[in-house]
Amino acid sequence: MTAAGDYRIEELLIDTIAGLIANTNHAAIGASSPIPAAAALLARERGGGRPHVSLLGSRRQTFFTDGGRELFDCASQGRIDVFFLSGGQIDGEANINLVATGDYGAPTVRFPGSFGSAYMYYVVPKVILFRLEHTRRTLVEKVDFISAPGTSPQNVYRPGGPIALITGRCLFAFDRVRRRFRLESTHPGHSNAEISENTGFDFDRPEQAQETAAPSPDTLAILRTVIAPQLFEVYPRFTANVFAGRLP
Amino acid sequence: MIVRTLEEALAPISDGCVLAVAREQSGVAMAATRALIRHGVKRLHLVTLPTSSLQADLLIGAGAIETLETSAVSLGEFGPAPRFCAAVRAGTIRMKEATCPALHAAVQATEKGVPFMPLRGLIGSDLLAHRPDWKVVDNPFGHNDPIVLLPAIKPDVALFHAALADREGNVWIGRDRELAMMAHAAAKTVVTVEKIQDENLFDDPWLAAGALGGFYVERVALVPKGAWPLALAGHYCADDLHLAEYARLAASEEGFLQYLELHVHAQRAA
Numbered sequence: 139m140t141a142a143g144d145y146r147i148e149e150l151l152i153d154t155i156a157g158l159i160a161n162t163n164h165a166a167i168g169a170s171s172p173i174p175a176a177a178a179l180l181a182r183e184r185g186g187g188r189p190h191v192s193l194l195g196s197r198r199q200t201f202f203t204d205g206g207r208e209l210f211d212c213a214s215q216g217r218i219d220v221f222f223l224s225g226g227q228i229d230g231e232a233n234i235n236l237v238a239t240g241d242y243g244a245p246t247v248r249f250p251g252s253f254g255s256a257y258m259y260y261v262v263p264k265v266i267l268f269r270l271e272h273t274r275r276t277l278v279e280k281v282d283f284i285s286a287p288g289t290s291p292q293n294v295y296r297p298g299g300p301i302a303l304i305t306g307r308c309l310f311a312f313d314r315v316r317r318r319f320r321l322e323s324t325h326p327g328h329s330n331a332e333i334s335e336n337t338g339f340d341f342d343r344p345e346q347a348q349e350t351a352a353p354s355p356d357t358l359a360i361l362r363t364v365i366a367p368q369l370f371e372v373y374p375r376f377t378a379n380v381f382a383g384r385l386p
Numbered sequence: 387m388i389v390r391t392l393e394e395a396l397a398p399i400s401d402g403c404v405l406a407v408a409r410e411q412s413g414v415a416m417a418a419t420r421a422l423i424r425h426g427v428k429r430l431h432l433v434t435l436p437t438s439s440l441q442a443d444l445l446i447g448a449g450a451i452e453t454l455e456t457s458a459v460s461l462g463e464f465g466p467a468p469r470f471c472a473a474v475r476a477g478t479i480r481m482k483e484a485t486c487p488a489l490h491a492a493v494q495a496t497e498k499g500v501p502f503m504p505l506r507g508l509i510g511s512d513l514l515a516h517r518p519d520w521k522v523v524d525n526p527f528g529h530n531d532p533i534v535l536l537p538a539i540k541p542d543v544a545l546f547h548a549a550l551a552d553r554e555g556n557v558w559i560g561r562d563r564e565l566a567m568m569a570h571a572a573a574k575t576v577v578t579v580e581k582i583q584d585e586n587l588f589d590d591p592w593l594a595a596g597a598l599g600g601f602y603v604e605r606v607a608l609v610p611k612g613a614w615p616l617a618l619a620g621h622y623c624a625d626d627l628h629l630a631e632y633a634r635l636a637a638s639e640e641g642f643l644q645y646l647e648l649h650v651h652a653q654r655a656a
Contacts, residue, residue, distance in 0.1 A: 169437070170462050195411055197619055205563030206409060206436060207494070210487035214506065236458070237483065238474070242516060248471040251458030253437065256485035256514075257507035285485075287510040293530045294509050375463050375626075 145353050147306060148173055148380045149361055150325060151270075153353040154309060156180040158266055158302055159189060165220035166192040166209060166262075168253060172369065172376035174222040174268055175199075179365045180357070189219065196372045210254060213261045216297070221262040223255050223300075224269050227281040230339025231317045232267065232288025232300040234259070235281035242283055252285040259286035262298040267312075272305035274338040289317050308333050309350055310341060323348040387555050388582060388606050392421050395607035398574045399543050402429040402452070406493065406541035406572055410439045410462070410616055412562040415547040415578045417612045420650045423448040431455065433539055435493065435564055436486035440616060440632065443467040444650070446479060447642045455482040455539070457489055464633040469642060483513050488520075488536055490564065495538035496571035508534045543604075544572035547612040549621055551579040555600030556587040560620075569602040578609035580621060 155177035159165050165178040178191040193199040202208040212218055225234035226249040240246030269276055290296040303310040307328045310319040320342040330347045366381040389395050419441050431453040442459045445451050447469030459470040473479045495503040508514050525531035546565050550558040557577050559565040569575040587597040615625035635641035
């Protein structure tokens, strides 16, 4: 048996994200996102087959048969409820930057690019922002380049947008009307002061600081025995790194 | 048309052409890419459908790219695409920065023979601010409803790698239907395949459902392991050791040149 405190931060994040996407019909996960992918698989396991899960890059964990555009068309039709985005920079209004820091014409750091963000952020109702590194380098007051804006003016077609930001230190909820994050819970071992110190944007603080719940022994067992083998097809290196030798 | 050599197959890809290529999961013609670099192809306008990894990074590092139209270039689990990042920072390639569905939609416009395609999203993104060729109009069927129009992308050549073709030049693409979209939109399509079979793909209804008619395909060449070191789904996995070596070497200009010498120029037969 695994002792209650014996889990990795990845397992806590997977468990917390799975909680955010419970009771939805379809969660789609983009490229290079092993933790969101594991969270969606865990939510499906707990939900007895719901949500449907589409993992980009998987042959088995997706029902798409009409090429790369089907994911986006499916989102256009309102058939994707949850999607994940990240950013080299994320700011206090939930704008995300996947392109570059510094001047666009002569960047300091170049990131891979916007992927599907400049579309999916607008049309998927529950977008969860995920960025492990929680520092003033990644969570900034204002992004240098807006790959996709957190909110849009009234007249812009926008059924979707961000609901939360989860990092290696805490979980923020996003209020689309106020265009601000609120600290929802702090992961075990991290303090509110530490979060303030490492966050480049201002955010709302609850009166009583909550701690993010640790994964239960049951959850850890499901993750290590049921989810890890499913995840291996798409993320062999991540799966080996996080779950190898951790079977209960 | 089945051709005997990779060189013959690649003849339609000339300096300065608009070349459309597949994303990593759908079949990347890597042997063909190395051959293009050996031939010294120049000034390509590369369109990735909709992202790229090693293929774009190699072509950029080798100086073959003038314009890059993409929604992302990354080596995935092996980190950033080093030559892409270096070229953007040095300003040696012209970027046409996009988002995945915009590339799908703009290629689909050509497939349908229409001059543009509308797309939701994008408004308020700096992508739009850096794309003077994208226009915002008011939905003519609505009221105060701005929407972006994307001009059609017209590839001169589409290039990809697939598992199977027949003697008639029909190609089996399975569920990777964007390969069909690329081929429909491109003036010419060049395909490398793992295997060429004698039986016509259309004689088998199971295979026919996943086939691209040879009508759309200019040239097909037999190139076993043609996606190496990338994966070909259902056939072989990515060569992780090789990709890690690439990521390590390509981190510097000198290392990249060493990689080219070792794995591109030294492999005359590949």
